[in-house]
Amino acid sequence: MFSIDILLNAIVTGILLGSVYASLALGLAITFGILHIPNIAHPTLVVAGAFFVYTLAQWGLDPIVAAVIGLVPFYVLGLALYLFYSRVFERRGGANVLQSLTLFFGLSLVVEILLVLSFGSELKSVNVSYIGSSLKFGALTVPYRLLIPALLGPVMIAAVWLYLSRTNSGTAIRAVAHEERALSIAGLDPAAVKRHAFGIATATAVVAGAALIMIGPVEPFGGRFQIGRVFAIVVLAGMGSIPGNLVIAIVIGVAEALVASYLNPSWSPGVAFAILLLGLAFRPQGLFGAAR
Amino acid sequence: MKTRRQFHKVAAATAASLVAPAILGNRVFAQDKPIRIGASVSLTGPLASTKNGLIGYELWRDDVNAAGGLLGRKVELVTYDDQSSAANVPAIYSKLVDVDACDVLFSPYGANLSAPVMPFIKQRDLFMVGMFGLAGNDVAKHDKFFHSGPWGPNSGRDWARGFFDLAKAQGVKKIAIINADLEFSKNAAKGGAEVAKEYGMEIVFNQSYPPNTSDFSAMIRNINAGDPDAIFIASYPADSTAIIRGVKEIGISDKVKLFGGAMIGPQYGALLSSLGPELNGLVNSHTFVPEPTMQTPAIKGFFDRYTPIAVKQGVDPLGYYIPPFYYVAGQIAAAAITGSKSVDPKKMAAFLHANAVDTIAGKIAFNEIGDWKERRVLMVQLRGIKGNDLEQFRSPGRQVILDPPSLKTGDLAAPYNKARAS
Numbered sequence: 001m002f003s004i005d006i007l008l009n010a011i012v013t014g015i016l017l018g019s020v021y022a023s024l025a026l027g028l029a030i031t032f033g034i035l036h037i038p039n040i041a042h043p044t045l046v047v048a049g050a051f052f053v054y055t056l057a058q059w060g061l062d063p064i065v066a067a068v069i070g071l072v073p074f075y076v077l078g079l080a081l082y083l084f085y086s087r088v089f090e091r092r093g094g095a096n097v098l099q100s101l102t103l104f105f106g107l108s109l110v111v112e113i114l115l116v117l118s119f120g121s122e123l124k125s126v127n128v129s130y131i132g133s134s135l136k137f138g139a140l141t142v143p144y145r146l147l148i149p150a151l152l153g154p155v156m157i158a159a160v161w162l163y164l165s166r167t168n169s170g171t172a173i174r175a176v177a178h179e180e181r182a183l184s185i186a187g188l189d190p191a192a193v194k195r196h197a198f199g200i201a202t203a204t205a206v207v208a209g210a211a212l213i214m215i216g217p218v219e220p221f222g223g224r225f226q227i228g229r230v231f232a233i234v235v236l237a238g239m240g241s242i243p244g245n246l247v248i249a250i251v252i253g254v255a256e257a258l259v260a261s262y263l264n265p266s267w268s269p270g271v272a273f274a275i276l277l278l279g280l281a282f283r284p285q286g287l288f289g290a291a292r
Numbered sequence: 293m294k295t296r297r298q299f300h301k302v303a304a305a306t307a308a309s310l311v312a313p314a315i316l317g318n319r320v321f322a323q324d325k326p327i328r329i330g331a332s333v334s335l336t337g338p339l340a341s342t343k344n345g346l347i348g349y350e351l352w353r354d355d356v357n358a359a360g361g362l363l364g365r366k367v368e369l370v371t372y373d374d375q376s377s378a379a380n381v382p383a384i385y386s387k388l389v390d391v392d393a394c395d396v397l398f399s400p401y402g403a404n405l406s407a408p409v410m411p412f413i414k415q416r417d418l419f420m421v422g423m424f425g426l427a428g429n430d431v432a433k434h435d436k437f438f439h440s441g442p443w444g445p446n447s448g449r450d451w452a453r454g455f456f457d458l459a460k461a462q463g464v465k466k467i468a469i470i471n472a473d474l475e476f477s478k479n480a481a482k483g484g485a486e487v488a489k490e491y492g493m494e495i496v497f498n499q500s501y502p503p504n505t506s507d508f509s510a511m512i513r514n515i516n517a518g519d520p521d522a523i524f525i526a527s528y529p530a531d532s533t534a535i536i537r538g539v540k541e542i543g544i545s546d547k548v549k550l551f552g553g554a555m556i557g558p559q560y561g562a563l564l565s566s567l568g569p570e571l572n573g574l575v576n577s578h579t580f581v582p583e584p585t586m587q588t589p590a591i592k593g594f595f596d597r598y599t600p601i602a603v604k605q606g607v608d609p610l611g612y613y614i615p616p617f618y619y620v621a622g623q624i625a626a627a628a629i630t631g632s633k634s635v636d637p638k639k640m641a642a643f644l645h646a647n648a649v650d651t652i653a654g655k656i657a658f659n660e661i662g663d664w665k666e667r668r669v670l671m672v673q674l675r676g677i678k679g680n681d682l683e684q685f686r687s688p689g690r691q692v693i694l695d696p697p698s699l700k701t702g703d704l705a706a707p708y709n710k711a712r713a714s
Contacts, residue, residue, distance in 0.1 A: 268501075
């Protein structure tokens with residue numbers, strides 16, 4: 001059945017979902033896209049962020065405020081994780097992709113079990129006044145449950161992009177992925193730069209976690225359902241392209257919403273990968289990535 | 293020794309005196325060794341919310357052992373974590389049977405995890421109590437398999453028939469059906485569609501969605517476009533929340549009389565407390581609610597002991613949906629063992645096919661493939677919920693039983709929008 005109302009609502013819902021996907025993928029865009037570290041534990045760290053937000057929300061804090069408070073501890077967590085990763089692999093010269101994948105897969109399992117031990121295996125959610133009501137413009141109905149988390153994505157991506165493109169330390173992060181030795185010659189410690197970048201990537205997980213738990217309840221194993229989609233976004237955007245991350249996430253979100261509205265919602269998990277395959281067929285370096 | 297013959301006699305007597313105690317001792321040991329009950333439990337993974345069932349097993353084991361065991365032998369539970377993965381199940385059950393030498397098996401939780409073990413128990417002719425696997429034995433038709441869950445006969449089609457009976461009584465002509473792309477939900481939706489057709493209802497919308505879908509606004513708009521009188525939903529906890537919130541955000545037609553049916557989630561404390569008043573008006577399936585027609589001293593006693601353990605372990609403090617039926621599984625096994633005076637699968641099964649069993653969930657009689665002869669799935673309507681306090685769900689009147697008629701404690705409040713606002 002076709003109606004302009006359903007089409008309009010599907011497109012808007014897709015844009016909102018896409019913005020949330022962009023938040024989820026941002027950390028991976030930094031670790032995998034810029035640092036080339038295949039941190040498949042990132043979606044699990046997002047879930048950990050959601051539990052952090054849930055904990056503070058129990059004390060009456062708004063999820064967004066809780067996420068802002070969580071930026072520092074998650075940044076420190078990221079520093080610690082990178083320190084461990086570099087001690088185990090990079091300093092021994094053995095940081096190949098397979099070993100890194102194994103490490104981060106193990107890390108995600110450990111985080112999941114820690115969450116189960118700390119919070120139990122039940123679904124956790126937050127209750128705030130704007131969840132359950134909608135903004136209405138004529139035929140358009142926009143649930144605040146989607147709108148508020150969706151706004152976090154562009155704000156966070158803009159902040160990270162400005163930081164990476166307009167500051168010296170941001171430039172150092174982009175440079176370290178290309179030529180570590182040159183960075184050393186310039187008097188900078190590549191390990192410290194990478195550690196800082198990993199910290200930023202992990203800090204984004206708590207904001208993405210706040211978005212996730214505002215949309216719906218989360219459980220410790222929820223990160224597993226996001227891995228495929230976030231990797232598809234990062235790869236298709238082009239390794240390291242932060243604004244491209246947002247564009248591709250929105251394209252995937254809109255495509256999923258249109259498929260759910262007009263074809264069958266069961267097909268929507270395949271949408272991200274179908275777009276990924278098509279995109280890579282035409283531009284192997286990703287749609288917004290520079291050719292290398 | 294004067295002669296060789298005398299020497300042989302003494303030697304034979306000595307050998308016999310040495311060997312006999314060992315032989316006799318072994319026989320005594322075999323009778324004294326515990327009866328082993330083997331099960332896999334989802335302690336981790338996506339189904340970890342069902343791990344509170346283990347409390348039911350343990351309470352039953354403790355009760356049986358406190359009463360002297362079964363056939364004079366203690367009962368021992370042997371459990372492994374299947375990590376909610378069907379891939380782990382065959383190896384676990386092979387170990388339970390071949391290495392741990394378990395006498396009785398309890399299945400993993402639900403149809404998805406139970407399916408891989410059914411060919412194994414059929415081939416090895418083992419005795420098993422099934423744990424919530426909808427239509428779990430309909431294909432294998434193993435005669436030594438018995439359900440602890442109250443799905444009843446022809447459960448693949450009929451377990452949610454109560455919802456459609458209520459819809460029929462309300463004069464529902466058009467129905468919408470949505471379900472998650474998972475075994476239980478797919479079976480529920482397929483069976484529901486068959487019953488709807490049997491009752492002459494037109495299915496105006498019938499669609500599935502992938503697990504962990506977080507936004508249902510498109511689906512709800514499409515359902516509204518179909519203008520149904522009732523909506524049957526077979527969902528899992530996270531999607532149940534998203535659907536209920538989606539209905540609140542997008543709105544639904546005043547024509548809809550019944551909403552719900554097979555939503556997993558609103559049976560658990562976590563969702564009841566997080567959604568609170570948003571659940572008002574929902575008509576949904578359940579296995580136990582604290583309504584006057586269901587409260588017996590036995591089930592009350594069970595929950596009096598369950599609750600403090602659950603609170604301590606950080607699992608669902610209500611535990612109405614699963615734990616009592618894990619205790620019931622133990623009672624079914626106990627009845628089979630004591631009734632047949634044996635742990636021989638054939639004798640135990642023969643006893644259960646011939647005799648009804650008294651349990652904390654009432655008297656259960658089984659048909660030839662181990663289904664309860666009488667379906668006892670509840671259709672309850674959530675009402676009068678105020679705030680998010682979980683304790684209110686321990687009071688009668690919050691989850692009113694509409695079906696089956698034998699346990700009914702109230703009439704349907706309809707339409708859904710009116711019941712929702714009350």
